[in-house]
Amino acid sequence: AQSVAQPEDQVNVAEGNPLTVKCTYSVSGNPYLFWYVQYPNRGLQFLLKYITGDNLVKGSYGFEAEFNKSQTSFHLKKPSALVSDSALYFCAARRNTGFQKLVFGTGTRLLVSP
């Protein structure tokens, strides 16, 4: 069965510091990987994806993520955090063959302090 783990319920970082939100996955075969962000009282918003090619993918709002096949990880990163980045972040994965349902992690709350 496919699964996604986000080991941290919450990540705290000071504004201007780099941030990392961790994600590991278990998918048979090669994965498609995604990050979504959810602001209060809003739907999930797509941030970035890894489909194939370069292991470092760049997305919206200065976020990037690195696909590491050997560690089955897809950590979300940003070089300099903003207070406005404070939100709930979801990692998701699916197999890259046919159509597969997305499996979501439990979410990580990011709090950026001024």
Place this chain on the structure above:
Amino acid sequence: DAGVIQSPRHEVTEMGQEVTLRCKPISGHDYLFWYRQTMMRGLELLIYFNNNVPIDDSGMPEDRFSAKMPNASFSTLKIQPSEPRDSAVYFCASSPPPGQGAYEQYFGPGTRLTVT
């Protein structure tokens, strides 16, 4: 495009009443998903459609829940009768055909349901 549209945004109803949630997917998207989000259970996939046909409803919690997609631009999720434990935020999402190379799902703003 306006994105995925859901209505109503908030719904408060009494136990035992019928509740109908509505969704309009992004034009051209042929996959439609219904999710439920609660603090206790996180984000759960309830059902998804492809070309208006239900493909997997294994996440529907029980027979009180039903979903339809009568055409490519409209879907409903119905709860009858509603119970307090159905209180949650219900999201609709859509995605384009895989051949278009997008793969990601686009979410609506959600309907916050409160059953008293």
